[in-house]
Amino acid sequence: SREQDRAKERIAAELDRSRRRSNALTLEVLDEDELLAQHSPLMSPLVWDLAHVGNYEELWLLRALAGREALRPDINGLYDAFENSRADRVRLPLLRPEEARRYNERVRREVLDILDEIDIAVPEQRSEEPDLAARGLVYHLVVQHEQQHSETMLSTHQLRRGTPVLLEEPAPVTSLHPPAEPEVLVPAGPFTMGTDDTAWAYDNERPAVTVDLPAYRIDTRLVTNAEYQRFMEEGGYDTRRWWSPEGWEWKERTGASSPAFWRKEERGWSRRRFGRREMVPPDEPVQHVCHHEAQAYAAWAGKRLPTEAEWEKAARFDPATGRSRRYPWGDTEPGPGHANLGQRRLAPAPAGRHPEGASPLGVQQLIGDVWEWTSTTFTGYPGFRAFPYPEYSEVFFDDGYKVLRGGSWATHPVAARSTFRNWDLPVRRQIFSGFRCARDADTD
Ligand code: AVJ
Numbered sequence: 443s444r445e446q447d448r449a450k451e452r453i454a455a456e457l458d459r460s461r462r463r464s465n466a467l468t469l470e471v472l473d474e475d476e477l478l479a480q481h482s483p484l485m486s487p488l489v490w491d492l493a494h495v496g497n498y499e500e501l502w503l504l505r506a507l508a509g510r511e512a513l514r515p516d517i518n519g520l521y522d523a524f525e526n527s528r529a530d531r532v533r534l535p536l537l538r539p540e541e542a543r544r545y546n547e548r549v550r551r552e553v554l555d556i557l558d559e560i561d562i563a564v565p566e567q568r569s570e571e572p573d574l575a576a577r578g579l580v581y582h583l584v585v586q587h588e589q590q591h592s593e594t595m596l597s598t599h600q601l602r603r604g605t606p607v608l609l610e611e612p613a614p615v616t617s618l619h620p621p622a623e624p625e626v627l628v629p630a631g632p633f634t635m636g637t638d639d640t641a642w643a644y645d646n647e648r649p650a651v652t653v654d655l656p657a658y659r660i661d662t663r664l665v666t667n668a669e670y671q672r673f674m675e676e677g678g679y680d681t682r683r684w685w686s687p688e689g690w691e692w693k694e695r696t697g698a699s700s701p702a703f704w705r706k707e708e709r710g711w712s713r714r715r716f717g718r719r720e721m722v723p724p725d726e727p728v729q730h731v732c733h734h735e736a737q738a739y740a741a742w743a744g745k746r747l748p749t750e751a752e753w754e755k756a757a758r759f760d761p762a763t764g765r766s767r768r769y770p771w772g773d774t775e776p777g778p779g780h781a782n783l784g785q786r787r788l789a790p791a792p793a794g795r796h797p798e799g800a801s802p803l804g805v806q807q808l809i810g811d812v813w814e815w816t817s818t819t820f821t822g823y824p825g826f827r828a829f830p831y832p833e834y835s836e837v838f839f840d841d842g843y844k845v846l847r848g849g850s851w852a853t854h855p856v857a858a859r860s861t862f863r864n865w866d867l868p869v870r871r872q873i874f875s876g877f878r879c880a881r882d883a884d885t886d
């Protein structure tokens with residue numbers, strides 16, 4: 443059908459776009475030694491991510507969906523994230539960069555060869571159960587997976603030492619329209635959290651559930667570098683009462699006294715960003731803070747982190763209709779005017795750069811810029827069913843991982859929506875993480 447043809451054209455285009463970005467972050471900018479090297483024990487060698495995305499594509503689109511035999515049974519274990527930890531991957535007999543390129547190209551050729559034959563229509567018997575092929579779900583998962591690894595690769599680039607290799611578009615020269623008020627009141631009442639979408643959503647976003655929240659206030663903007671510096675200058679890192687017990691223990695153990703990659707200069711604070719040293723821009727949202735730092739800042743500010751449900755209600759709920767939207771601005775897909783996504787610039791944008799992306803209540807920058815820490819531990823929604831495999835999200839439930847929301851400047855638009863859930867350990871800060879604060883409605 444015409445509709446399927448169009449959906450398949452989009453799939454082919456998105457697959458191609460993800461691969462261009464994966465290659466641009468690896469084969470095109472670093473030599474073999476750098477691709478094979480481990481730049482940090484927190485991250486895989488870049489050549490692992492590169493072949494892993496191809497191997498994942500082979501697993502889901504050739505073996506699981508089309509029933510093909512394994513192309514390289516000998517390598518599947520190497521690229522299984524659960525068999526080998528990130529720190530150990532450098533010692534595996536990984537495909538060399540040129541072999542990884544050839545392997546990925548072979549997988550992709552076969553994927554495109556059979557795309558025509560796969561039926562991705564919505565089945566007659568409309569089932570609410572997810573199905574690998576229907577609505578293109580498994581293709582969309584593979585596209586999002588590779589885009590997520592391109593963000594992972596960027597974290598590796600940020601940790602890497604040596605000559606800078608990444609280029610970025612210059613910051614746009616536009617006037618800023620920051621929110622008029624620092625926070626908004628979100629009225630009490632139920633809203634729809636999560637989704638029943640079985641075309642793009644991951645299992646952990648399903649099913650849609652009604653959540654009734656008391657009224658609360660949430661910041662209309664992200665916490666900036668200047669604001670965070672005030673916390674630092676007022677002794678934030680030396681004042682135990684702002685920190686949780688685990689947070690204080692983390693701070694004492696690591697000796698942290700600023701966001702990651704910052705350094706004190708005579709003229710103020712500088713930061714290293716993809717190999718270049720620059721002064722910290724005061725108006726940009728703070729990033730590379732861990733959950734503990736975000737929580738301590740919020741306590742110092744007389745506020746707290748939003749819960750995951752509070753974040754999602756702020757990002758979706760339209761008080762005029764009572765309906766939950768897909769994005770803060772509505773249901774249309776993100777364009778460059780809505781949000782800072784997709785690695786166009788390699789940094790978050792100051793408040794007011796994307797007023798078109800505001801929520802109905804006037805909250806800005808919910809999508810893009812920085813992943814926002816919430817106070818919620820990652821778990822399944824009531825009625826959760828693992829799909830297509832428990833290792834995507836279920837094995838991380840109730841294990842101390844904190845939920846992050848909204849996507850960062852490094853997130854591709856196909857993996858950014860108001861129901862999308864990310865998670866990481868509360869001590870991690872190599873990710874592009876920041877936060878905004880919230881508070882109960884009845885505190886002044
Ligand atoms: C959702 C970012 C936590 O990187 O561990 C990539 C995404 N899952 N490959 C991760 C993912 C499998 C995941 N996060």
Ligand code: FE
Binds near residue numbers: 498523587591
């Ligand atoms: Fe992966």
